[in-house]
Each structure stands twice: as structure tokens, then as C-alpha cells.
Amino acid sequence: MTKFKTVSKLAAVAITAGMLFGCSHADLKSAIADAQSTADAAAADAADALSAANSAQSTATNAQSTADAAQRDADAAYSLASDANDCCEANTDRLDRMFKKSMQK
Amino acid sequence: MKLVLQPVVAALSVSLLMFSSTPVFAQTYALPPEGTDVIGSVDYVYAKHEDTLADIARDSGLGYEEIVRSNPDIDPWLPGEGVKVVLPTQYVLPQAPREGIVVNVSEMRLYYYPKPAQGELPQVVTYPISVGRVDWATPLGLTKIVSKRKDPTWRPPDSILAEHAADGNPLPRVVPPGPDNPLGKFALNLSIPGYLIHGTNKPAGVGMQVTHGCIRMYPESIEALFLSVDVGVKVRLVDQPYKVGWLGDALYLEVHAALSQNADTKKLSKTPVVKAIIGATKVREASIEWARLASIIERADGMPVTISLSSSEGPADIEETQDFEDAQELVLLKP
Structure with missing residues (x-):
């Protein structure tokens, strides 16, 4: 963007100088045309960069969303596994107590 | 855990009926001389697909809790091939x-010291037992066998x-001999x-x-x-959740979990253990x-553990102890 501004300023100065001094010199006209071309190219580059940045922002947002969803799934799976483990331990305890009870007279 | 084969133990151990296809009737050992208190040695067996720890316990002359506590990471019902x-x-x-x-109640084990016949070496025979449950505690003290009933x-x-x-689940006033009799086929009053002291129709x-x-x-x-x-044989009913004893130059500690009626104390007090060690x-x-x-008291797995370093051989012996890893961070103190 700084480059674009600088080139734009130079082009503006060249055009102004051309207007002020009558643009009679061919080299000056050519330089002004080059500066204009460079400014246009820089403007196009800036637009492309902005587009790419927006696209990247969108991708990052999507990735964040996907990661959040994955974290929620992992939390849910952990909770299920934890419940299953508690249930398994409770069953083992129940089995052990039943066994001991059955061994009483 | 590393199996330690103590030459002294090997010399003293006279296991008569180990690992046959039928259950072990008894673990019989030569009675060590006074001053030596440890008998037997830790052993291993590989489970078959159909085994439970209860099966292996019976085949090996062990009780259910003994084998479960010694194998805390194994499923008692599905140990696995x-x-x-x-x-x-x-x-x-x-x-x-x-x-x-x-009879050591906490240990759920009975020791029998038969009178040796002329010319025979004295022996000690040990069996796993069941004891009284909460509110039906097995009494302690000195008693004797007054009659035998088949x-x-x-x-x-x-x-x-x-x-x-x-x-x-009402009971009849009289339960005759047979498969439903909880006393089994033999009783010692x-x-x-x-x-x-009796048999059972529920060996597991x-x-x-x-029991009651x-x-x-x-x-x-x-x-x-x-x-x-x-x-007429004397029967001493004792409750020793920890036992301290010598084997050669090594002092061993064996700790058992507190029985249920004593569980309100949660953990075994360390003070009597320390006193016993200092006494030894x-x-x-x-x-x-x-x-x-x-950590030994916390584990309470019922297996004797060496708690001393040999005074004659020094720290090099540590590598032959059961818990070498633990020994790396020992604080060595003289009592």
C-alpha cells in the first residue's frame, strides 16, 4: 500500500508537472505513462492481496469452527467413556459383592 | 516384580503336592529353626482361557482374597489365556x-505345626481359610480342639x-450331612x-x-x-495384619488389609509396625x-517384602531384592 501511495504521488506530481510545463517533452510523457501503469498494477496487486486475506480469514474462521466442533465431539466422547468406565467399575463391584454374598452360609 | 529365589528358602521349602492336576491339599514346609521366620517362595502360573483367579487359588492352596490382592491388575473372572x-x-x-x-484372622490363613514322629524333621503346614464377616467376627484367644466330627x-x-x-431365607433347625450342609464333610469343634473349624459346600x-x-x-x-x-490340640486365634520376620540377614515385612469390621480405621497404623521392626x-x-x-502398608498385598539391607553384604544386594526400583530412593537409617 505504501508503494502504491508513493507511485500514485509520483504520477500525480508528473502529471501536474506535465500540465504545468506543457508536456512537450516525450520522455516525460513516457515516464508519466509508466508511472500510471505501475500504479494500476499496484492497485490490482493490493486488491488481490485483500481478496486473499479475506479468503484466508474465512478459511481460518471455518477451521476454528471445525476445531470447536471436534472439541465438543471429543468432550462428549470422553464423557461417554467416563460414564462407561464408571458403569464397568460399578458392575465389577456389584459382581464382587454378589459373589461374596453368595458364599455366605 | 522380580522373583527372588533365596537359596535358604529353597533348602527349607518342601512343597509336597504343588501343581498337580488335583487341588493342592496343603502347602507343607520344613519348619525353619528359631530365628528364621519366612517359609516358601513367591511363584507364578500362566492362566488358561477357562480359568478364574478363584480356580487358580484353589489349585494352588490359596484363598480368593490372597490371589486377588497379589494380582491387582488382573480381572478375577477373566484373567485371560x-x-x-x-x-x-x-x-x-x-x-x-x-x-x-x-489361625491368623487378618491373613485368613491357618498354620498347623504337627508333632514330628520319631526321626522326622518338624514341619509346618498352612491352609487358606474363611473367617467371620462384619458383626460375626471370629473370636481371638487360646482354645483347643475338643471333638472331631465326620x-x-x-x-x-x-x-x-x-x-x-x-x-x-429361613433355615431348617437341623441340616443333615450332604451337599447342602455348609459344614462340609468334616468339622473340628x-x-x-x-x-x-470345618469344610464347606461353597469352596469358592x-x-x-x-462366615458367622x-x-x-x-x-x-x-x-x-x-x-x-x-x-486336645491347642488352637491360637490371633489377629496379626502385619508380620515381621527374618530370613538369613534379611528382615521381611508382610502386611494384610484390615478386615471389614476394622475398616473404620481405614489404614493400618504405622506405629505398631515400626515398633515391631525396631523390636526385631x-x-x-x-x-x-x-x-x-x-508404600508397603498402603499396598497391603499380603506378600512378604524385604525391608532391610544386608549388613554383611551391603548395598550390592539391592539388585536382588524384589523392588529394585523402589530401592533407588531409599533413605537408609539405623534403628
Whole structure:
């Protein structure tokens, strides 16, 4: 963007100088045309960069969303596994107590 | 855990009927001389697909709780094909006269010191037992066998009749001999009225705290004891959740979990253990690994563990102890 501004300023100065001094010199006209071309190219580059940045922002947002969803799934799976483990331990305890009870007279 | 084969143990151990296709009737060892208190050695067996720890326990002359506590990472009901199962067949003898029968309630194990015949070496025979459950604690003290009964009839006392009636499972006043008789085929009456050493019709329950205060044994164990013991033999009923004893220059500690009725104390107090260790080291010098004491008491797996370093051989012996990793961080103190 700084480059674009600088080139734009130079082009503006060249055009102004051309207007002020009558643009009679061919080299000056050519330089002004080059500066204009460079400014246009820089403007196009800036637009492309902005587009790419927006696209990247969108991708990052999507990735964040996907990661959040994955974290929620992992939390849910952990909770299920934890419940299953508690249930398994409770069953083992129940089995052990039943066994001991059955061994009483 | 690393298996330690102590030459002294190997010399003393006379295991008569180990690992046959039929259950072990008894673990029989040569009685060590006074000053040596450890018998047997830890062993292993590989489980078959159809085994449970209860099966392996019976085949090895062990009780249910003993084998479960020695194998905390193994599912008691599905050990799995080829799984290595620890057999805790090493014992510190209880602190009691080496005569007659000694029953250590916390350990759920009976020691029998038969009188040797002329020319025979003295032996000690040990069996797993069941003891009284909560509110039906097995009594402690010195008693004796007053009678022996084969194919006993069971006459449940009023207290047991009332308990069963309250549970909706009334008992008959008289249970004749047979498969439904909880006394099994043999009974030894103690001089404490109502208390017996007897067999069972539920052998899987041996090694647990499940009786009404009687001492229950595997059918094959009570038969062997019944045939060997005489009326009048002294029976000492003791409660020693920890035992300290010597084997060579090494001092061993064996800790058992507190019984259910004592569980309100949660953990075994360390003070009597420390006192017992200090008492043992008064008669023989040893460097005690005090730093390990808490973890041994916490584990309470019933297996004897060396808690001393040999005074004659020094720290090099550490590599031969059971818990080398623990020994890396020892604090060595002289008592």
C-alpha cells in the first residue's frame, strides 16, 4: 500500500508537472505513462492481496469452527467413556459383592 | 516384580503336592529353626482361557482374597489365556508359639505345626481359610480342639436362624450331612462354644470374610487337617495384619488389609509396625529401608517384602531384592 501511495504521488506530481510545463517533452510523457501503469498494477496487486486475506480469514474462521466442533465431539466422547468406565467399575463391584454374598452360609 | 529365589528358602521349602492336576491339599514346609521366620517362595502360573483367579487359588492352596490382592491388575473372572498370575506362596510365620494350630484372622490363613514322629524333621503346614464377616467376627484367644466330627449335622444357632428368617431365607433347625450342609464333610469343634473349624459346600468362598465366625476350609484342606490333628490340640486365634520376620540377614515385612469390621480405621497404623521392626532389629542388626514402609502398608498385598539391607553384604544386594526400583530412593537409617 505504501508503494502504491508513493507511485500514485509520483504520477500525480508528473502529471501536474506535465500540465504545468506543457508536456512537450516525450520522455516525460513516457515516464508519466509508466508511472500510471505501475500504479494500476499496484492497485490490482493490493486488491488481490485483500481478496486473499479475506479468503484466508474465512478459511481460518471455518477451521476454528471445525476445531470447536471436534472439541465438543471429543468432550462428549470422553464423557461417554467416563460414564462407561464408571458403569464397568460399578458392575465389577456389584459382581464382587454378589459373589461374596453368595458364599455366605 | 522380580522373583527372588533365596537359596535358604529353597533348602527349607518342601512343597509336597504343588501343581498337580488335583487341588493342592496343603502347602507343607520344613519348619525353619528359631530365628528364621519366612517359609516358601513367591511363584507364578500362566492362566488358561477357562480359568478364574478363584480356580487358580484353589489349585494352588490359596484363598480368593490372597490371589486377588497379589494380582491387582488382573480381572478375577477373566484373567485371560497365558496371563502370568502371581502365587503369593511365601509367608512370615505369625508371632505365636510354633505348636498346634495358629489361625491368623487378618491373613485368613491357618498354620498347623504337627508333632514330628520319631526321626522326622518338624514341619509346618498352612491352609487358606474363611473367617467371620462384619458383626460375626471370629473370636481371638487360646482354645483347643475338643471333638472331631465326620459328616457333621449342622444345627444353626438361634442368631443365624433369625438372620436367615429376616432375609426371607429361613433355615431348617437341623441340616443333615450332604451337599447342602455348609459344614462340609468334616468339622473340628473348638472349646469356644459354637465355633468350629470345618469344610464347606461353597469352596469358592474360602479366603474371604464370609462366615458367622467359624473357620472354613477347602474340602480337601479340612480332610487333610482332620486326619492329622488330634483332639486336645491347642488352637491360637490371633489377629496379626502385619508380620515381621527374618530370613538369613534379611528382615521381611508382610502386611494384610484390615478386615471389614476394622475398616473404620481405614489404614493400618504405622506405629505398631515400626515398633515391631525396631523390636526385631534389637536382636539382629539391620539397616531398615524406612522410606518404603508407607508404600508397603498402603499396598497391603499380603506378600512378604524385604525391608532391610544386608549388613554383611551391603548395598550390592539391592539388585536382588524384589523392588529394585523402589530401592533407588531409599533413605537408609539405623534403628
